[in-house]
Amino acid sequence: MTRDIALGQYFPGKSPVHRLDPRVKLVLTIAFIVYIFVANNFWGLGFLALVTLGIMVVSSVPVKMYFKSMKGILFIVLFTSVLNLFYGSGKVLVQIGFMQITDDGIRNAIFIAVRIVCLILFSSILTFTTSPTELTDAMERLMSPLKVLHVKVHEISMMMTIALRFVPTLLEETDKIMAAQKARGADMESGGLMQRIKSLIPVLIPLFVSSFRRAYELAMAMECRCYHGGEGRTKMKVLHMEAMDYAVLVFGGAVLVVILLLNHFVPAVI
Amino acid sequence: MTPILETQELCYTYGVETPFEKKAVQNVSIKIEQGDFIGVIGHTGSGKSTLIQMLNGLIRPTSGKVLLAGKDIWEEPKKIRAVRFRVGMVFQYPEDQLFEETVLKDIQFGPRNMKLTENEIEQRARDAAKFVGLPDELLDKSPFELSGGEKRRVAIAGVIAMDPDVLILDEPTAGLDPAGRDVLLSEIVSYHKIRGNTVLLVSHSMEDVARVADRVLVMNASHMQMFDHTAEVFAHDKELESIGLQVPQVTKIMAELKSRGYPVETCLTVEQAVAQLLPLIKKGGDRV
Ligand SMILES: Nc1ncnc2c1ncn2[C@@H]1O[C@H](COP(=O)(O)OP(=O)(O)OP(=O)(O)O)[C@@H](O)[C@H]1O
Ligand SMILES: [Mg+2]
Numbered sequence: 001m002t003r004d005i006a007l008g009q010y011f012p013g014k015s016p017v018h019r020l021d022p023r024v025k026l027v028l029t030i031a032f033i034v035y036i037f038v039a040n041n042f043w044g045l046g047f048l049a050l051v052t053l054g055i056m057v058v059s060s061v062p063v064k065m066y067f068k069s070m071k072g073i074l075f076i077v078l079f080t081s082v083l084n085l086f087y088g089s090g091k092v093l094v095q096i097g098f099m100q101i102t103d104d105g106i107r108n109a110i111f112i113a114v115r116i117v118c119l120i121l122f123s124s125i126l127t128f129t130t131s132p133t134e135l136t137d138a139m140e141r142l143m144s145p146l147k148v149l150h151v152k153v154h155e156i157s158m159m160m161t162i163a164l165r166f167v168p169t170l171l172e173e174t175d176k177i178m179a180a181q182k183a184r185g186a187d188m189e190s191g192g193l194m195q196r197i198k199s200l201i202p203v204l205i206p207l208f209v210s211s212f213r214r215a216y217e218l219a220m221a222m223e224c225r226c227y228h229g230g231e232g233r234t235k236m237k238v239l240h241m242e243a244m245d246y247a248v249l250v251f252g253g254a255v256l257v258v259i260l261l262l263n264h265f266v267p268a269v270i
Numbered sequence: 271m272t273p274i275l276e277t278q279e280l281c282y283t284y285g286v287e288t289p290f291e292k293k294a295v296q297n298v299s300i301k302i303e304q305g306d307f308i309g310v311i312g313h314t315g316s317g318k319s320t321l322i323q324m325l326n327g328l329i330r331p332t333s334g335k336v337l338l339a340g341k342d343i344w345e346e347p348k349k350i351r352a353v354r355f356r357v358g359m360v361f362q363y364p365e366d367q368l369f370e371e372t373v374l375k376d377i378q379f380g381p382r383n384m385k386l387t388e389n390e391i392e393q394r395a396r397d398a399a400k401f402v403g404l405p406d407e408l409l410d411k412s413p414f415e416l417s418g419g420e421k422r423r424v425a426i427a428g429v430i431a432m433d434p435d436v437l438i439l440d441e442p443t444a445g446l447d448p449a450g451r452d453v454l455l456s457e458i459v460s461y462h463k464i465r466g467n468t469v470l471l472v473s474h475s476m477e478d479v480a481r482v483a484d485r486v487l488v489m490n491a492s493h494m495q496m497f498d499h500t501a502e503v504f505a506h507d508k509e510l511e512s513i514g515l516q517v518p519q520v521t522k523i524m525a526e527l528k529s530r531g532y533p534v535e536t537c538l539t540v541e542q543a544v545a546q547l548l549p550l551i552k553k554g555g556d557r558v
Pocket of ligand 1: 314
């Protein structure tokens, strides 16, 4: 049951997108999110949507998965576009009381909706094709210049790795303890809010106890293997940029040029 | 007589329609009679835990039925809690489930959920503690102060206190020292004798199963391989070995002796073996 929460959504595969250097993927995802907001007309946005669809196809992750990731966001998409519907000037099409829907409003609404959908799809591509460990590794490498400013880059990424590593473990543990308490007749499905919060106690206490135990054990195990932070530590998997990665970066740059040109020559929507 | 528990073509698949889809139990049909003591054995990952969790309605079968005293337990999903009181379940490493301030309160958690009277709750908890051999002075301690073996007993008492018709234990002796295992096992056996209820015991120890079970269910790669009387099952030593299981050492030795022509029968426990071998040795041990 808790397993259904798509958290670590990694979808293992061997597509070219999976094989890209995670640093490149991370940088490009951030860049694309910026592009989506830079594009200010339908041509530019349409172009980005096409690119997104193209990468989705190459990623060989089933379309169903992408739909699933959209489901949770659908409400926000609808909400913001409906808000935008009533916002804007231009020719009045419908008048409801003091509110009016204009052709500008409709255009805005569609534009915003496409923007958010692209945003979600693009970040889903990253999380579907990159394992959490690859991601934190990429982050550590990308943030390493911050070491000059005495930011504890390695420690931060180690914490993230450990946290991510233990998400499935904790979910599993929660499942198990919930099952055990249900077997003793704990009722977690009915009753009012207070009742439900109270019914969580038999799950939360054992969960805390075992989390602390795990933390101690992990710390002990790390110390036994002489872990002492990032100083002089080598990587088992050293990230290497390959021809493909450079090509993709160039592609990312080219997309930006196209967007800027379209921005320049096509009238803006927003 | 209708069997107390019956399964019909029971199947369970984890992660349906994901890349991690895994068929854990397939087409298991068994009948368990009231009062039976059943051992469940199988290689790790063969689906034992999944199967028994379906028996008390913790997970809902992907297909197939579980009948409790002839009635489909999922007929009224709202009343599934009542099923869980009748089919008690002790998980693997049950000490992880303790949460109350005192041992006694933790044992009372189940009976309290059954909405019994305060007197009855108290009585049942104390009885259950006695069944599993918990001394009185431990009852007012915090469960987190106990040793691993004591915690295990508390957790088992917590389920026994609900007085279920069917008691299912998933590897109750895992991780205990040999003496602790024997004691716990004999407590379970004596509980079974006194209460006369049905017990399912999942175990990786063939010796334990051979010693206590009337019937044995053998799981192999999500399928049911055998379900028969204990002696019958352990007579198939070749078949068991082919699916990664062993027969008890003493059974193996006796089978070997028999195949070499000594007048002995296959047996399951050391005591049985001694009873057969002693007279033979006294006579001088001639082959037939
Ligand atoms: N929550 C789960 N999600 C996905 N797969 C699972 C889950 N629980 C078990 N499985 C898989 O189902 C199969 C059967 O598991 P199960 O726990 O029933 O085995 P088992 O016979 O109890 O093993 P063991 O003797 O090690 O306890 C295993 O292959 C396991 O990987
Ligand atoms: Mg198991």
